[in-house]
Amino acid sequence: MVELTAWPGIGDEDLLVAVANTAHGEPGEPDELADAAGMRTWWSGLGLALPADGGPRRPDAAESLAMLRALRAVIRGLALRNNGFETEVDTAVLDGLTLRLDLGGTPSLRADGPADLIRDVGAATVTALLRANARPGWPRLKACRGEDCRWVYVDASRNASRRWCDMAACGNRAKSASFRRRHRTGDATAAASASASA
Ligand SMILES: [Zn+2]
Numbered sequence: 001m002v003e004l005t006a007w008p009g010i011g012d013e014d015l016l017v018a019v020a021n022t023a024h025g026e027p028g029e030p031d032e033l034a035d036a037a038g039m040r041t042w043w044s045g046l047g048l049a050l051p052a053d054g055g056p057r058r059p060d061a062a063e064s065l066a067m068l069r070a071l072r073a074v075i076r077g078l079a080l081r082n083n084g085f086e087t088e089v090d091t092a093v094l095d096g097l098t099l100r101l102d103l104g105g106t107p108s109l110r111a112d113g114p115a116d117l118i119r120d121v122g123a124a125t126v127t128a129l130l131r132a133n134a135r136p137g138w139p140r141l142k143a144c145r146g147e148d149c150r151w152v153y154v155d156a157s158r159n160a161s162r163r164w165c166d167m168a169a170c171g172n173r174a175k176s177a178s179f180r181r182r183h184r185t186g187d188a189t190a191a192a193s194a195s196a197s198a
Pocket of ligand 1: 144145146149150151164165166170
């Protein structure tokens with residue numbers, strides 16, 4: 001189920017997945033939220049409109065980007081929790097995101113203060129998070145169990161049992177890693193049962 005709002009014009013879960021996957025995996029991987037120009041390129045690449053008078057204009061873009069990256073970590077942490085992993089998420093930097101109610105059309109939260117793409121996307125992401133979290137499909141928003149992956153996806157499997165972003169890549173890699181680990185310890189029985197139960 002996808003709910004569209006006038007802005008940003010993307011479904012809640014799709015927005016959460018898009019924000020979460022602006023960076024993933026090991027440190028040093030590309031980060032689309034590394035700077036304001038990259039953030040704007042990423043947003044435009046989603047095919048979404050800029051807010052009416054939006055653009056990274058505030059002088060504190062670095063602070064806004066840090067807030068958005070923290071929000072990204074929150075989404076990934078919650079998505080990991082939906083996949084059976086507990087993670088600690090530091091939300092202190094989110095205290096800098098002040099929001100105001102916008103009840104003009106679809107009720108939503110907007111960034112308080114001057115128009116700013118980064119903060120508007122942050123506010124839209126918070127709104128999407130609150131709405132998606134309240135829907136029955138919330139547990140399907142997951143982060144891949146692959147340690148060097150953590151790709152966030154919506155599990156569309158029939159019984160919501162998908163644990164990996166892509167079985168062909170992360171799933172098989174994890175299985176073969178656990179096979180090797182067990183084989184090294186000489187526990188052939190465990191290895192065989194891991195292989196059989198996969
Ligand atoms: Zn993965």
